[in-house]
Amino acid sequence: MAHDPLVSIVVPAHNAEATLARALDCLLDQQMADWEAIIVDDASTDRTPSIIAGYVQRDARFRTLRSCAYSAAAARNSGISTARGHWLMFLDADDWVDASFLAKMLAALETAADAAAVYCGSRRVMPDGELTPSSISTEVAIQPFETFARQCAVCTHALLVDRETIVELGGFDVSLRTCEDWDLWQRLARLGKNWVMVDEPLAFYRISPNSLSRDSTQMLADAGIVIARGFSPDSRVKDPAAAHANGAIEANGCSASEALAWFALWNTASDCGRSSLPIDPQSLRALPVARKWAREIARVAVDGLMVGSLSVPAQLAARWDRFGGAITELIIGLGKVWDNAAAARRVQYHLEQMLLEADDLAAPRSLARTLGLRVDARNPTSTELPEGTDQIYAHLIMDGQIDAVVQFGVLGTVTTDHWIELILDILPPDRLSDSAEALSTAERRSDPDSHFGKLAQLAAEALELVRSSAEPAEPPATPRRARTTDRSDRTAFWNSYFATEDPWSYGSRYEQEKYERQLEILPAGPIGRALELACAEGHFTRQLAPRVGRLTATDISAIAIERAGARCSDQPNVEFGVLD
Numbered sequence: 001m002a003h004d005p006l007v008s009i010v011v012p013a014h015n016a017e018a019t020l021a022r023a024l025d026c027l028l029d030q031q032m033a034d035w036e037a038i039i040v041d042d043a044s045t046d047r048t049p050s051i052i053a054g055y056v057q058r059d060a061r062f063r064t065l066r067s068c069a070y071s072a073a074a075a076r077n078s079g080i081s082t083a084r085g086h087w088l089m090f091l092d093a094d095d096w097v098d099a100s101f102l103a104k105m106l107a108a109l110e111t112a113a114d115a116a117a118v119y120c121g122s123r124r125v126m127p128d129g130e131l132t133p134s135s136i137s138t139e140v141a142i143q144p145f146e147t148f149a150r151q152c153a154v155c156t157h158a159l160l161v162d163r164e165t166i167v168e169l170g171g172f173d174v175s176l177r178t179c180e181d182w183d184l185w186q187r188l189a190r191l192g193k194n195w196v197m198v199d200e201p202l203a204f205y206r207i208s209p210n211s212l213s214r215d216s217t218q219m220l221a222d223a224g225i226v227i228a229r230g231f232s233p234d235s236r237v238k239d240p241a242a243a244h245a246n247g248a249i250e251a252n253g254c255s256a257s258e259a260l261a262w263f264a265l266w267n268t269a270s271d272c273g274r275s276s277l278p279i280d281p282q283s284l285r286a287l288p289v290a291r292k293w294a295r296e297i298a299r300v301a302v303d304g305l306m307v308g309s310l311s312v313p314a315q316l317a318a319r320w321d322r323f324g325g326a327i328t329e330l331i332i333g334l335g336k337v338w339d340n341a342a343a344a345r346r347v348q349y350h351l352e353q354m355l356l357e358a359d360d361l362a363a364p365r366s367l368a369r370t371l372g373l374r375v376d377a378r379n380p381t382s383t384e385l386p387e388g389t390d391q392i393y394a395h396l397i398m399d400g401q402i403d404a405v406v407q408f409g410v411l412g413t414v415t416t417d418h419w420i421e422l423i424l425d426i427l428p429p430d431r432l433s434d435s436a437e438a439l440s441t442a443e444r445r446s447d448p449d450s451h452f453g454k455l456a457q458l459a460a461e462a463l464e465l466v467r468s469s470a471e472p473a474e475p476p477a478t479p480r481r482a483r484t485t486d487r488s489d490r491t492a493f494w495n496s497y498f499a500t501e502d503p504w505s506y507g508s509r510y511e512q513e514k515y516e517r518q519l520e521i522l523p524a525g526p527i528g529r530a531l532e533l534a535c536a537e538g539h540f541t542r543q544l545a546p547r548v549g550r551l552t553a554t555d556i557s558a559i560a561i562e563r564a565g566a567r568c569s570d571q572p573n574v575e576f577g578v579l580d
Helices: 018-027 048-058 072-082 101-109 146-147 163-169 180-190 217-228 255-274 289-310 313-338 339-359 418-427 433-438 451-469 479-497 507-520 539-547 558-567
Strands: 007-013 036-044 061-069 087-090 113-123 159-162 193-204 370-376 391-400 403-408 527-532 548-555 574-578
Touching: 007 018, 007 072, 018 036, 036 048, 036 072, 048 061, 061 072, 072 163, 087 101, 087 163, 101 113, 101 159, 101 193, 113 180, 146 180, 159 163, 163 180, 180 217, 217 255, 255 289, 255 313, 289 313, 289 339, 313 339, 339 370, 339 391, 339 507, 403 418, 451 507, 479 558, 507 539, 527 539, 539 548, 539 558, 548 558, 558 574
Parallel strands: 007 036, 007 087, 036 061, 113 193, 370 391, 527 548, 548 574
Antiparallel strands: 087 159, 113 159, 391 403
């Protein structure tokens, strides 16, 4: 009687002559030898059949089947039907696993007798051979069903699953053109059994131009089906865990609409990366607008950009010209969908920061709003900013090494003097050695168009206004006329200041942090009426309005008030007025 192997590995292959040998060789390299591999030739017209025949002749553990399904899901189901192993693995013809994969995964299963699956981390492999950082979802081990109800958190070949259970669940759903693996893992997780995690990147997933020939609209449609199933009863699962019988619980994670929006975000960012027309931003409407989510939204977008542009993180900033316009336009569109441009700018700042954090800045990187560059800490020079840039991300270089990383908002040219002051604040004098004295005694000159120059000009104008409006101890004979003139001057100044919309970058991290802290110190109880002075264009007004019964928002500039009123037109408890 033939020996039943411990693991059956199903390998669907369609016109895979360029990659199949690498996938099959990784099986021959396994430290654990008790396996069989079922290679399903899915109507290949290239050299794939002869490559398969060579491996079948070489090692009796390889078997082959012929399929004409033109479907990875159907090909995998064919392999499942003839598999004999206790555990199943699904390996696509362009992927591979580490030589220790089977040994480490099976060892982990020995510690959890009731487990339905074991999974590991994975890394993407770009066409140039560069590897992305390891990725693994710890949430799968904590609450597998709630996780798979919302996302496909494990790639196809990064797990072993119980064969009998997969057969009982009906295998892969061939009606789905995409997301069929996600659908199966979701059904498996609904049973309520344990998923064991091996926290190592043992699976490698090849990304190639062919990987990108996908239909994002189809993927979004299929994802919508899978997520809807996750939030409902599923008759295909005959004996679900009681806690999961009726589907996912919103209290354990995001809603179904938000889960689909996260999936759409990744797909849309990937489309931007491959210079394809992205999905309508309306599909992202359910993404959370709160400040705490901005970095996570940026992180998911960066992950999509990596796949779409065939880049690892360290390459993205240098390739900004390929996709920067598209991803920036997408984020602007997200702000319009949210009706909150400031929240979208937060996402933009975070995304650009992530790209620059991964870059060595060997050359200056000019992104949409941020300039990344290296600065010689002993010999800084003036930095001219590209149009639209309002933030600097810099490596301070000493002796050829990065000594400090700085990030700050800017209003204009960053002069040598500005750099000197910043460097002296950050780096200890002993590190600067001979140049410390030269830096500290350097002449300070304020270019009127520089960052410091613009700040100084604003400060001087504001100080003059304060002086002109101060009441003298003995009022002049015609005080009313004097005050009217002063008021006119002030009004003219602030109207000129607001001639350009958003003159102070109200969506910047500094402004948003300020708003958040102001809200934190409000009284905990109900607030009946509130007066907001200097409301500007109403960015903080929108955040304050839900906390009070009635809000009067005022500003000296009628232009600012008009914009604030438009921004808060959906807030019925807010009234606006011009007030000095």
